[in-house]
Amino acid sequence: MISEFPWLTAIIAFPLIAALAIPVLPDTDGKTVRLYALGIGILEFGLIVYTFATQYDFSSSSLQLVERYSWVPQLGLNWSVGVDGLSMPLVVLTGFVTTLATFAGWNIQIKPRLFFGLMLVMYSAQIAVFLAQDLLMFFMLWELELVPVYLLISIWGGAQRFYAATKFILYTALASIFILVAALALAFYGDTVTFDFAQLGLKEYPIELELLAYTGFLIAFGVKLPIFPFHTWLPDAHGEAPAPGSMILAGVLLKMGGYALIRLNAEMLPHAHVYFAPVLAVLGVVNIIYGALAAFSQDNLKRRLAYSSISHMGFVLIGIASFTALGINGAMLQMLSHGLIAAVLFFLAGVTYERTHTLSMDKMGGIAKSMPTTFALFTFASMASLALPGMSGFVGELTIFLGLTTSDVYSDGFKTTIVFLSAVGLLITPVYLLSMLRRVFFGNQLSSIAAPWLDATPRELAIAFSLLIPIIGIGWYPKLATQTYDSTTVAVAAHLRAAQPLVAQGNNASFYDRAMAWKSQRAIASPAIPSKLVNVVDRIKT
Secondary structure, eight states, rough: GGGGGGGGHHHHHHHHEEEEEEEGOOOOSHHHHHHHHHHHHHHHHHHHHHHHHHHOOOOOOEEEEEEEEEEEEEEEGEEEEEEEEETHHHHHHHHHHHHHHHHHHHTTTTSSSHHHHHHHHHHHHHHHHHHBBBBHHHHHHHHHHHHHHHHHHHHHHTTHHHHHHHHHHHHHHHHHHHHHHHHHHHTTTSOOOBBBBHHHSSSOOOHHHHHHHHHHHHHHHHTTOOOTTOOTTTHHHHHOOOOOHHHHHIIIIIIHHHHHHIIIHHOHHHHHHHHHHHHHHHHHHHHHHHHHHHTTTBBHHHHHHHHHHHHHHHHHHHHHTOOOOHHHHHHHHHHHHHHHHHHHHHHHHHHHHHHSSSSSSHOOOOTTTHHHHHHHHHHHHHHTTTTTTHHHHHHHHHHHHHHHHHHHHSSSSHHHHHHHHHHHHHHHHHHHHHHHHHHHHHSOOTTTTTOOOGGGOOOHHHHHHHHHHHHHHHHTTTTTHTTTHHHHHHHHOOOOOOOOOOOOOOOOOHHHHHHHGGGGGOOOOOOOOOHHHHHHHHHHHO
């Protein structure tokens, strides 16, 4: 029967199996290989959309399409996959961005077989990370997806590619050790040994063990997100990576960190989350302000966009820390929105680099006259990044602010401080983005930039519009995205609040007392949203 078909395993395995055929494809100039890889990417994305459109229940918050097979029983390792509202939209985002990134690599001339083979392998690995329901399997896949990214940077990157690739692999691989250590500690605690997400979440751990495991996960996922001060690999990686690699780095890989923080830190270790939530909020503010200020000081176009990504991912931390369904909803929306916006910005940066052969904004000169279409697209994407109303970035950040301000877990002073400092970062964002546009497109004219054929080609227009259309669609009708995860974020927020029962504003109980009280009060009503904000919240949801 069609309902018994292993849909998720098929989604994961298809690009990987297809990649095995690339070495034997008859091809001399790379044209066949790139057509084959693009075709596989489109088919894979079609399979993802078909599976979730026909087999997935959007109103359910439970895990769906679950598949479990014994893999390595001696190690207790199982092939366990499933999907819910946290993973499903990110799988769709992964398929969409990776397919377009494959199309963006159309002009790759150096080792095209290896390039497109790595793109397909990475396609599978990224999706598998979001679908994994076994912690040991999750760790292995988390490590696997690092290898293609390392090779993409080190082979097809810029002049400092070896330094950037080595720094990337050292940061991310070493940080991943904390995932393994925390996984083993949680799996072997108690009477049963298990790596299954659901069973691990049902165990009652001592608060000390939860705090240690939470710290390990936070370090590992904080590097990938990235969280200050574990962020320094990202500007180097973006500065040297080819455009397709940067699209995947910003559009997909950073989202793995945010997803894992919700899936493992918040869902699996909710009582430790009570301790760490205010820390996450503070780190989010640091990310927002530091990333914005650092971006303003960059002359390298892609490094400026990289620091912009660091700034925008700070909002995800604030949403996760809010203890409200609205805040977690905003964190998910911010991840989806940023995935689209960052992908189109880095793609257009690659388009500009192909014409000017430099990433220095001062050396690019005033190219708006020769590349008016590219300038218009870049401007549009920048407006989305600075959260212009009507764009997806605005809705995501507004939802996070509402989620935090309507939370009754924190004091009014704490919430006011977080919102005010975050708003300072928002004010800096237009400054560095608009100055970027001015320097790139209206600076001193380069003598070599004059021919009209330098403007965007039909292929490049197709990629840019494919990313900009959903940015506008979500901006005007957020329900396009929020309906895919609403039920799950409500369940996650309720789960967190069950671990933090003393939530009335003005309560003098410490976060430690609140964490200890979870045993006596498993559930609690969600906080009421002030009446003045009801209409705003309703509009965002619809």
